[in-house]
Amino acid sequence: MGFSANGKQYLLPEEALYLMECGNVQVFYQDLPLSIQDGFECFLSSSSVSLQQYQVFGHLKRLGYVVHRFDASSQPSSYARQLNLPQSRGARSLKRKRSDSLVPTCSHSEAHKVPDVKRRQAEEDPTLPESRPTSSQDTLGAQSPSADSNGGRPWWITDAVASHQSHEHACRRSLCWDGVIVFPDVASLRGHSSCLASPDPSLLPGGLTVGECDVKPWTRRINQREVKMSAKDRERERREHRRKWDVNRDEKVRQCRNWAEYHQLLASRQGRRSGRPEHLWQREVTPLHDHTQPISTGELLDKISVIKSTHVLEGASRLKASEEWRICFTVYQPDTVATFKKSNPGKPFAHMCICSFTGPVPDLAAIKQLSFQSGDVQIVFAVVDAGDISFYTFKDFQLPTDVYP
Amino acid sequence: MSSKEAESPAQAMHISQCDSAPLLWHTDEVAAARSLGLVGALLGSLPRTPRQNVRLGRPLLLLPEEERFLGDCGALTAISQSDVGVREHARQVALYEETLERSYQEQQVLALQDRKAAVLRALNSSRPGSEVDCEEDKRRRLETLERHFSFQRSALMVQLNTARVGPAHLSAGPASCAIRTPAADAKYQVFLDLRRRGFYLTSAGKFGGDFLVYPGDPLRFHAHFICVCVRADERVPLSDLLAAARLGSNVKKTLVLCSPHCHGGGVTYSSLQWSGMI
Numbered sequence: 001m002g003f004s005a006n007g008k009q010y011l012l013p014e015e016a017l018y019l020m021e022c023g024n025v026q027v028f029y030q031d032l033p034l035s036i037q038d039g040f041e042c043f044l045s046s047s048s049v050s051l052q053q054y055q056v057f058g059h060l061k062r063l064g065y066v067v068h069r070f071d072a073s074s075q076p077s078s079y080a081r082q083l084n085l086p087q088s089r090g091a092r093s094l095k096r097k098r099s100d101s102l103v104p105t106c107s108h109s110e111a112h113k114v115p116d117v118k119r120r121q122a123e124e125d126p127t128l129p130e131s132r133p134t135s136s137q138d139t140l141g142a143q144s145p146s147a148d149s150n151g152g153r154p155w156w157i158t159d160a161v162a163s164h165q166s167h168e169h170a171c172r173r174s175l176c177w178d179g180v181i182v183f184p185d186v187a188s189l190r191g192h193s194s195c196l197a198s199p200d201p202s203l204l205p206g207g208l209t210v211g212e213c214d215v216k217p218w219t220r221r222i223n224q225r226e227v228k229m230s231a232k233d234r235e236r237e238r239r240e241h242r243r244k245w246d247v248n249r250d251e252k253v254r255q256c257r258n259w260a261e262y263h264q265l266l267a268s269r270q271g272r273r274s275g276r277p278e279h280l281w282q283r284e285v286t287p288l289h290d291h292t293q294p295i296s297t298g299e300l301l302d303k304i305s306v307i308k309s310t311h312v313l314e315g316a317s318r319l320k321a322s323e324e325w326r327i328c329f330t331v332y333q334p335d336t337v338a339t340f341k342k343s344n345p346g347k348p349f350a351h352m353c354i355c356s357f358t359g360p361v362p363d364l365a366a367i368k369q370l371s372f373q374s375g376d377v378q379i380v381f382a383v384v385d386a387g388d389i390s391f392y393t394f395k396d397f398q399l400p401t402d403v404y405p
Numbered sequence: 406m407s408s409k410e411a412e413s414p415a416q417a418m419h420i421s422q423c424d425s426a427p428l429l430w431h432t433d434e435v436a437a438a439r440s441l442g443l444v445g446a447l448l449g450s451l452p453r454t455p456r457q458n459v460r461l462g463r464p465l466l467l468l469p470e471e472e473r474f475l476g477d478c479g480a481l482t483a484i485s486q487s488d489v490g491v492r493e494h495a496r497q498v499a500l501y502e503e504t505l506e507r508s509y510q511e512q513q514v515l516a517l518q519d520r521k522a523a524v525l526r527a528l529n530s531s532r533p534g535s536e537v538d539c540e541e542d543k544r545r546r547l548e549t550l551e552r553h554f555s556f557q558r559s560a561l562m563v564q565l566n567t568a569r570v571g572p573a574h575l576s577a578g579p580a581s582c583a584i585r586t587p588a589a590d591a592k593y594q595v596f597l598d599l600r601r602r603g604f605y606l607t608s609a610g611k612f613g614g615d616f617l618v619y620p621g622d623p624l625r626f627h628a629h630f631i632c633v634c635v636r637a638d639e640r641v642p643l644s645d646l647l648a649a650a651r652l653g654s655n656v657k658k659t660l661v662l663c664s665p666h667c668h669g670g671g672v673t674y675s676s677l678q679w680s681g682m683i
Contacts, residue, residue, distance in 0.1 A: 020565060021449055021450040021455055022450060022455040022456065023452060023455060023565055026563060026565060030494065030498075031498045031501075032494075032497060032498060032501055033501070033563075033565070033566075035565070035566035035567060035568060035569045035570065036449065036565065036566070036567045036568075037421060037428075037430045037464070037566075037567065037568050037569045038569055040421075040423045040428065040464065041421060041422075041423050044423055044424050045424055046424060046425075050424050051423055051424040051426050051448075055448060058450070059458055062450070062455070062456050062457060062458050063458060356610070357610030357611075358610075383610070385608055385609075385610030385611055386445075386446040386466060386468060386607070386608035386610070387446025387447060387448060387461070387466060387608075388446070388608075388610070388611055390610075390611055
């Protein structure tokens with residue numbers, strides 16, 4: 001309790017009044033001792049400590065908490081907290097939790113990247129050269145268009161499935177690695193370019209230069225034998241196909257009344273076969289997601305979500321301090337009394353804001369501003385109603401999403 | 406009940422305004438307020454057990470309606486601290502020092518007696534031997550004790566007064582300086598009506614209402630009703646009513662909506678109670 005200044009010990013008015021009520025201190029004014037009534041009338045006023053604030057102070061002190069007046073200047077700024085700077089008032093615990101407002105986007109994207117990574121890796125396996133040749137041929141056929149579209153791009157840049165997704169990935173990549181390693185599809189590179197471009201020197205540890213990689217010796221080790229049909233077999237297949245297939249057998253073709261309709265039918269079939277029917281993709285409003293491309297449930301939910309969840313500290317730094325709502329006291333746990341030191345108080349238990357039931361409930365702006373001021377210490381609202389005090393606090397809450405990767 | 410209302414209360418009560426809150430400091434005034442049916446709330450520490458929150462002591466905080474009630478009864482006098490002259494102040498200081506000195510002398514005598522009794526007890530318990538030797542020994546010991554006994558000034562017990570001693574300085578201004586708003590007037594009307602019917606009322610902020618209504622003294626009964634004051638013509642959203650009724654039924658109290666009639670008429674009461682599914 002109290003503080004020392006100019007070589008003397010001083011007590012704050014609420015502390016002096018509390019000690020007077022406990023019978024530990026006698027306060028003299030002009031050589032006469034003050035009664036408790038005098039203390040109430042002289043020490044408590046709206047300019048220093050109001051009666052309601054003293055009620056809360058006394059209540060907490062009688063329960064054993066250590067209660068100090070809130071000092072905004074002794075609060076570390078968010079930048080100082082980021083750097084884990086030791087406090088000027090002595091060393092607060094250096095293992096301070098990082099402020100949540102620092103990297104919200106990274107953590108958000110991390111959570112959704114995890115299910116994606118597992119699926120991607122499952123898909124990458126067939127493209128590895130060690131798998132069975134026949135199945136690998138099929139998947140190679142499917143992958144080859146994407147590999148083709150790579151063109152001259154280096155192989156380590158992930159070929160995102162949709163163009164807009166690649167942009168997003170590039171942005172997120174600047175913040176954090178999503179855990180995906182894409183291996184080059186060496187087998188499908190045959191016939192296109194026989195060497196892989198050298199990696200970006202900025203990605204390599206200093207002093208290391210890697211030249212282009214020649215793929216030919218590697219491809220020679222892969223079994224790339226095609227199924228060889230003899231000329232007679234091929235001839236036989238062609239004949240069967242020509243004999244059996246008759247375009248007029250198709251019901252839909254028969255329904256076409258003229259050549260224009262027949263062309264339309266051919267176009268829609270082509271579209272459906274390629275997975276992009278023209279009635280969906282050629283209009284102004286296209287589907288949000290191409291169903292042939294893989295996507296995780298979490299990402300899909302993100303795409304169709306209308307409301308984005310936000311954090312309480314978002315935009316809080318822009319708010320001005322309000323006259324009405326301010327933090328009055330800093331409260332420390334009672335069991336830390338043994339280890340509590342004025343030079344090193346440790347992390348506070350809560351910050352108190354004092355109001356009454358007749359006043360307004362704190363609105364979102366007030367809560368944001370108070371949370372920003374308080375840092376990572378919880379804010380407790382002490383609501384005073386005649387003789388009773390009730391304590392309320394607002395807790396952060398995240399709506400759970402049912403996403404099982 | 407009615408006879409009590411007719412006569413003005415014998416006790417004049419001195420209200421001290423602390424941070425614009427009315428407080429009663431003297432024990433007899435607190436008792437008198439209780440006898441009038443005003444409960445109030447105790448705020449201070451009990452002198453004998455200061456470090457607990459279960460039982461609190463003086464001062465007594467009055468509700469604004471209770472303060473206005475006392476004012477209307479004519480029982481209120483506001484007090485204030487006025488500056489005393491230099492001579493008066495010097496006289497007070499001299500008086501205080503005199504009482505301190507007198508207390509010191511009394512305590513010195515008592516302390517010596519205490520010490521003697523302690524020594525006798527120790528002697529009697531330690532040596533249950535022959536009687537004659539003990540008597541001589543005891544007298545010698547007590548005499549040396551008296552000669553060498555000194556009562557330290559720092560061991561003096563002083564009294565910290567709760568209420569201010571001395572004559573109260575009456576202030577010339579009005580007893581209560583609360584602002585009268587229509588909402589406050591409505592609440593006061595409801596308070597008056599319920600008080601006249603014999604109920605005891607306390608503040609009910611924790612329960613989402615205006616008053617907590619007890620059928621008798623709060624020390625003997627649990628509250629029966631939560632009062633919410635609404636004007637008769639006020640439109641109340643149904644969700645608010647349901648929320649208030651739910652709150653009331655959760656704590657096993659009936660919610661009473663009180664609507665005072667304008668210009669000092671009676672009050673209409675409507676109660677909401679959870680009846681259960683039939």
